Amino acid sequence: MNTLPQDFFGRIVFIIQKYGFTLIEGAGTTLIIALIGTIVGCLIGFVVGVIQTIPISKKDNIFKRIFVRLIKIVLDIYVEVFRGTPMMVQAMFIFYGSAIMFNIRMDMWTAAYFIVSINTGAYMAETVRGGILSIPEGQTEGAMAIGMTHFQTMLYVIIPQALRNIMPQIGNNLIINIKDTCVLSSIGVVELFFVTKTVSGAYYTVFEAYSITMIIYLIMTVFFSKLLRLFEKKLNGPEDYSLSTTDTLAYTSGMLKYPDKEVHHE
Amino acid sequence: MNEIIKVEHLSKKFGDHEVLKDINFSVKSGNVTCIIGSSGSGKSTLLRCINLLETATSGEILYKNENVLTSKKISSYRAKVGMVFQGFNLFENMNVLQNCKIGLTKVLKEDKEQAEKESLYFLEKVGMLPYINAKPRQLSGGQKQRVAIARALAMKPDVLLFDEPTSALDPQMIGEVLKVIKELAQEGFTMIIVTHEMAFARDVSNYVIYMKDGVICEEGSPEEIFNNPKREETMEFLHRFTNL
Ligand SMILES: Nc1ncnc2c1ncn2[C@@H]1O[C@H](COP(=O)(O)OP(=O)(O)O)[C@@H](O)[C@H]1O
Numbered sequence A: 001m002n003t004l005p006q007d008f009f010g011r012i013v014f015i016i017q018k019y020g021f022t023l024i025e026g027a028g029t030t031l032i033i034a035l036i037g038t039i040v041g042c043l044i045g046f047v048v049g050v051i052q053t054i055p056i057s058k059k060d061n062i063f064k065r066i067f068v069r070l071i072k073i074v075l076d077i078y079v080e081v082f083r084g085t086p087m088m089v090q091a092m093f094i095f096y097g098s099a100i101m102f103n104i105r106m107d108m109w110t111a112a113y114f115i116v117s118i119n120t121g122a123y124m125a126e127t128v129r130g131g132i133l134s135i136p137e138g139q140t141e142g143a144m145a146i147g148m149t150h151f152q153t154m155l156y157v158i159i160p161q162a163l164r165n166i167m168p169q170i171g172n173n174l175i176i177n178i179k180d181t182c183v184l185s186s187i188g189v190v191e192l193f194f195v196t197k198t199v200s201g202a203y204y205t206v207f208e209a210y211s212i213t214m215i216i217y218l219i220m221t222v223f224f225s226k227l228l229r230l231f232e233k234k235l236n237g238p239e240d241y242s243l244s245t246t247d248t249l250a251y252t253s254g255m256l257k258y259p260d261k262e263v264h265h266e
Numbered sequence B: 001m002n003e004i005i006k007v008e009h010l011s012k013k014f015g016d017h018e019v020l021k022d023i024n025f026s027v028k029s030g031n032v033t034c035i036i037g038s039s040g041s042g043k044s045t046l047l048r049c050i051n052l053l054e055t056a057t058s059g060e061i062l063y064k065n066e067n068v069l070t071s072k073k074i075s076s077y078r079a080k081v082g083m084v085f086q087g088f089n090l091f092e093n094m095n096v097l098q099n100c101k102i103g104l105t106k107v108l109k110e111d112k113e114q115a116e117k118e119s120l121y122f123l124e125k126v127g128m129l130p131y132i133n134a135k136p137r138q139l140s141g142g143q144k145q146r147v148a149i150a151r152a153l154a155m156k157p158d159v160l161l162f163d164e165p166t167s168a169l170d171p172q173m174i175g176e177v178l179k180v181i182k183e184l185a186q187e188g189f190t191m192i193i194v195t196h197e198m199a200f201a202r203d204v205s206n207y208v209i210y211m212k213d214g215v216i217c218e219e220g221s222p223e224e225i226f227n228n229p230k231r232e233e234t235m236e237f238l239h240r241f242t243n244l
């Protein structure tokens, strides 16, 4: 089983038998970096997006206003820098640059998770900001009118709705990350693309090896795009509701007594 | 009688557009005050200033003799002054029951069980008990507004503000909402109601304020305003409305 078959399918089978496990391992690495990077990136995006939508009113004291402004400027710079440069360049810059400039020896894995997360965070920050701004003003006013603080309004009313609205973009980001982790091969991360390069080089089976890899990437991206679609549906909740009682008396008021236990909130 | 809310020399400017000019009035506990006036006269802005959704430019709003414009306890004041909006503003991500409960558990810090009991009580009061599992988007306008009233009531406010609660509703749903508000009036709830429903205003209120171009043009008992208006402008306004 060591001679290379001549036909395309024969070679595919040969590669799968010889390197199948290695390829799957590479795909696993790709997936885990993409998943963790997307999750952490979303968290970063939510924190940054929420901070960027903090309203500054003239009534707040001067220190708070300056402080919030300053943080917003720093976050703006973060977003622009990481959205405005290629991830591959960021990878080289952070992994090799940090070693040379600051003598920080980041291990390859830390660098990989860091780069994907921070990159996704920059994209998600803008998405979250847009998602928050797209929720009608009335939702905030309804919350304010029952005495919710800005933080409570965000947490219970705005963010859940914004999250639902930006689910498609989160899915999009995950799929982009599954594909774009291949740039991490430039700092030596043995993910799917790195493995494929090695495999194709061993027997000069570039076309066959990359055919397999194309399919693996496609399976991963299609799987997650369908999965997220399902999740979106679940977030929407049921399309109908059941009336909580069929008793027609419930339509007229006066059945329930006000709960005995009086609560005082002075 | 004790005045629960007192507005003094209230003014509100958007840029250099003065929308409210030297507004003075007070609301007695247990009374229903209706504010009428053509659109653009500043009625909503006045209610929003009272609820602190807008920041008044100058003047004072006294709640139980304390100026709320300089107070630090904005959230607890808002919890005591409920607001019902023209556009309902129900939380779209929550079902009917959750809409009522959230303020009780998160703002008033009641335990879940108590909050649920109270929410059910108020939802029943507005006739929405069968719909507790529905999301706002699954309800009609009239149903949404009744839930919004229950949500406001559940906070056990001292005053309820209504900003044209029936203006976004189809004619056949206006009645069901007005009926709920009328019942509240009979129970002695303190309310300030902005409305274009003149028959309702005359029926339900103890005091009527007619606003025009950002000032209180005329005020008095419903009999005075609707039967014997003193000002030319009030007559014209009422004339236009009764001839619709
Ligand atoms: N946020 C705002 N910015 C600028 N102008 C506003 C704003 N809100 C209301 N106005 C203006 O204030 C005036 C009064 O509006 P409003 O209080 O809504 O009147 P009403 O409720 O009586 O119809 C209108 O001329 C309106 O254009």
Ligand SMILES: [Mg+2]
Residues within 6 Å of the ligand: B043, B044, B045, B164
């Ligand atoms: Mg209005």
